[in-house]
Amino acid sequence: MAENQIDKIYNDYVERIINKGAKDETVRIALNRATNAFRKNRKEALNRYPHTIYLAEEVRRIKEYSIEHMDELVDKACASIEENHGHCYKAKDKEHALEIFDKIIGTGKTIVQSKSLTAEEIGLRHHLEEKGNEVFETDLGEFITQLLGNRPMHLLAPAINVPREKVAELLEKYTGEKIDHRDIKAMVNVVRKILRDKYFNADFGINGANVISADTGSMFIIENEGNARLVTGAPPVEIALLGMEKVVPTLQDAFKTVEVTWRYANYKMPAYLNIISGPSKTGDIEKVITYGAHGPKELHVIFLDNGRKKMAQDKVYKEALYCLRCGACLYECPVYEVTAGYFGKKYLGGIGTIWDAFTTVGFEEASPMAYTCLRCGKCKNACPLKIDTPKMIGKLRNDLKKKGYVPEAVRKFAEDILKMA
Numbered sequence: 383m384a385e386n387q388i389d390k391i392y393n394d395y396v397e398r399i400i401n402k403g404a405k406d407e408t409v410r411i412a413l414n415r416a417t418n419a420f421r422k423n424r425k426e427a428l429n430r431y432p433h434t435i436y437l438a439e440e441v442r443r444i445k446e447y448s449i450e451h452m453d454e455l456v457d458k459a460c461a462s463i464e465e466n467h468g469h470c471y472k473a474k475d476k477e478h479a480l481e482i483f484d485k486i487i488g489t490g491k492t493i494v495q496s497k498s499l500t501a502e503e504i505g506l507r508h509h510l511e512e513k514g515n516e517v518f519e520t521d522l523g524e525f526i527t528q529l530l531g532n533r534p535m536h537l538l539a540p541a542i543n544v545p546r547e548k549v550a551e552l553l554e555k556y557t558g559e560k561i562d563h564r565d566i567k568a569m570v571n572v573v574r575k576i577l578r579d580k581y582f583n584a585d586f587g588i589n590g591a592n593v594i595s596a597d598t599g600s601m602f603i604i605e606n607e608g609n610a611r612l613v614t615g616a617p618p619v620e621i622a623l624l625g626m627e628k629v630v631p632t633l634q635d636a637f638k639t640v641e642v643t644w645r646y647a648n649y650k651m652p653a654y655l656n657i658i659s660g661p662s663k664t665g666d667i668e669k670v671i672t673y674g675a676h677g678p679k680e681l682h683v684i685f686l687d688n689g690r691k692k693m694a695q696d697k698v699y700k701e702a703l704y705c706l707r708c709g710a711c712l713y714e715c716p717v718y719e720v721t722a723g724y725f726g727k728k729y730l731g732g733i734g735t736i737w738d739a740f741t742t743v744g745f746e747e748a749s750p751m752a753y754t755c756l757r758c759g760k761c762k763n764a765c766p767l768k769i770d771t772p773k774m775i776g777k778l779r780n781d782l783k784k785k786g787y788v789p790e791a792v793r794k795f796a797e798d799i800l801k802m803a
């Protein structure tokens with residue numbers, strides 16, 4: 383890469399993370415409120431269900447096995463999905479995945495979408511909008527982010543950086559109605575009203591999943607709001623986009639994985655756990671199986687590679703594929719605390735840097751992020767699977783050095799970050 387191009391990457395990133403992220407007072411207020419609540423809730427959840435800590439060790443072993451056998455398990459999951467009357471696809475990269483979406487959806491359609499980082503990874507909403515479709519994010523945080531024209535700032539709480547006053551302002555602008563800037567309940571009701579009829583008028587529902595079991599082809603979706611069950615239940619066609627790393631061998635493995643995920647995501651028990659294995663069906667008239675009873679008539683599941691197989695082949699980086707996206711590490715990260723979602727591109731924080739390097743922006747553009755991480759190890763301590771992010775970042779820095787990056791710019795950037803944290 384030309385030296386001036388590297389400088390540009392660094393300068394843009396420094397501008398974003400230091401001048402925009404770290405100096406944004408609203409980010410600090412909102413993050414402070416959210417971090418305190420998260421730590422308190424997670425502690426209570428783990429005290430109430432102490433077995434989760436041992437279960438997490440088992441889930442680590444499940445993920446190690448699953449990533450080692452990722453290809454074979456995805457094939458098995460596809461066979462199960464097809465047996466359940468669904469359609470299965472394997473997308474090698476972003477472009478291939480978008481092409482599959484285009485073939486299924488076409489143009490001029492209404493789509494409701496529940497939160498999916500994988501959809502964010504391939505820029506799905508923007509792509510579908512560009513193709514002439516109308517897309518509604520239905521997770522409350524994602525909906526706020528969509529109104530803001532921004533990107534998600536946390537794995538689980540995409541609008542973590544937006545305080546209530548700003549949310550009220552956005553909703554007033556969208557609805558033209560006056561909203562009490564202190565009344566969060568009223569704001570939630572407004573969004574509920576806006577989205578209610580969208581679910582039932584949509585042509586397609588798009589969702590991600592926390593995990594999928596290869597033996598039964600069952601997708602598990604953890605949620606609290608109830609939007610994912612409407613997205614996957616109301617429209618006539620459901621399309622699920624899943625990273626290949628989401629597959630585990632059995633239904634029992636999937637149950638263990640989701641329990642650890644929600645506990646470390648600070649929930650004793652989420653309001654809903656959705657399990658979807660195929661399109662809706664009935665055999666109530668003369669035992670003739672007919673698809674599309676009350677839920678979707680069709681189910682399409684797309685497994686995305688987009689760099690995951692490459693990650694799985696490396697003995698250090700493959701650990702990133704064990705990530706459950708519980709978000710626990712971000713709440714402990716001293717850099718995230720002052721910069722929020724500006725630390726990362728599509729994925730966030732130290733582990734997000736590895737994900738961004740392999741799946742979204744590439745190694746070159748991920749390089750300033752590699753030096754944003756302090757390698758303090760707080761993330762590893764907080765992680766249920768003890769994913770060694772500092773080690774992965776160390777390897778990434780070595781790999782970047784081998785590619786000939788500008789040592790002086792990097793060193794100076796790392797010093798600035800250290801001063802900030």
Ligand code: SF4
Pocket residue numbers: 537646704705706707708709710711712733761764765766767768769
């Ligand atoms: S790295 Fe660990 S703590 Fe962070 S989101 Fe993934 S599983 Fe959770």
